[in-house]
Amino acid sequence: MSLLSSHLRRAAASVSAVAAAAAAITMQQYAEFESMVAGSALAEQHLPLSAEAQKTNVVRIPGFLSAREVHEIHELYAELKPRLGSAGRTTSNQAAAYRQGKWETAYLSTDGLFAKCMPELRARLIETAARVDADHWQLLPRAVAPVVPRCVEYHTVEAGGSLPFLTHYDAGSLVTIDVMLSDSRDFEGGEFRTLECDGTMRRYPFEKGDALVFVSHKFHCVTPVTAGRRHVLVMELWEGEERECAHRCERHTGPCSHTVRASFWRRALSDLASDL
Numbered sequence: 300m301s302l303l304s305s306h307l308r309r310a311a312a313s314v315s316a317v318a319a320a321a322a323a324i325t326m327q328q329y330a331e332f333e334s335m336v337a338g339s340a341l342a343e344q345h346l347p348l349s350a351e352a353q354k355t356n357v358v359r360i361p362g363f364l365s366a367r368e369v370h371e372i373h374e375l376y377a378e379l380k381p382r383l384g385s386a387g388r389t390t391s392n393q394a395a396a397y398r399q400g401k402w403e404t405a406y407l408s409t410d411g412l413f414a415k416c417m418p419e420l421r422a423r424l425i426e427t428a429a430r431v432d433a434d435h436w437q438l439l440p441r442a443v444a445p446v447v448p449r450c451v452e453y454h455t456v457e458a459g460g461s462l463p464f465l466t467h468y469d470a471g472s473l474v475t476i477d478v479m480l481s482d483s484r485d486f487e488g489g490e491f492r493t494l495e496c497d498g499t500m501r502r503y504p505f506e507k508g509d510a511l512v513f514v515s516h517k518f519h520c521v522t523p524v525t526a527g528r529r530h531v532l533v534m535e536l537w538e539g540e541e542r543e544c545a546h547r548c549e550r551h552t553g554p555c556s557h558t559v560r561a562s563f564w565r566r567a568l569s570d571l572a573s574d575l
């Protein structure tokens with residue numbers, strides 16, 4: 300036995316039960332952290348480099364959903380709302396924040412509810428993203444883990460809400476599909492745009508029922524909504540596990556403790572703190 304290992308043994312034998320418990324928790328946290336980093340690294344390796352993603356085009360599918368299907372999504376959201384995790388986007392926060400904002404994101408994928416309530420639409424969204432990818436980018440065949448929905452979101456943007464950061468992208472995902480759920484007469488502003496390699500901003504027709512499919516790492520933004528309300532359905536696909544937690548998860552595999560209750564309290568406390 301080396302001097303070092305005998306020293307470690309003596310040290311280990313002398314720790315109190317409390318310290319051992321604390322050490323066990325620390326080890327567990329460290330193991331969780333390691334698995335999260337390993338999971339991220341695994342998935343990120345196969346993502347397109349930012350420069351590569353910027354060269355890709357957004358693909359528009361006019362009339363992807365019928366008016367009836369759009370109506371059903373609004374109804375589903377109204378019914379599920381109390382059971383969903385949510386986040387807000389404030390003018391100063393690029394990432395979805397715990398605070399309330401003019402841009403509200405509800406996670407329809409919470410507890411697998413979207414998959415349970417709309418299995419056909421879920422399958423169609425995945426199939427469409429895969430077909431567009433096969434025709435244009437061939438990213439999904441490069442994946443080393445199954446490509447599945449990371450999150451399904453229902454966005455509500457009111458006057459003053461925007462995604463103003465020109466270099467915003469959906470970090471950690473492969474392909475994103477957005478579906479417009481509002482009639483263009485129901486809101487003003489709120490244009491989806493992409494920053495192109497030549498520095499210009501590209502605009503897209505995006506009518507009710509249309510889908511826009513794009514490489515998640517392509518820069519995209521939304522100009523301020525100036526009147527009315529804009530609703531969009533978003534599915535992000537990534538390498539890993541299909542998540543059922545109440546947020547846009549960062550953990551590719553394993554359990555996640557972000558429940559609806561946690562989502563509620565984090566938002567409530569964050570709003571309270573911002574009022575102080």
Ligand SMILES: [Zn+2]
Pocket residue numbers: 542544545546547548549550555556557
């Ligand atoms: Zn999670």
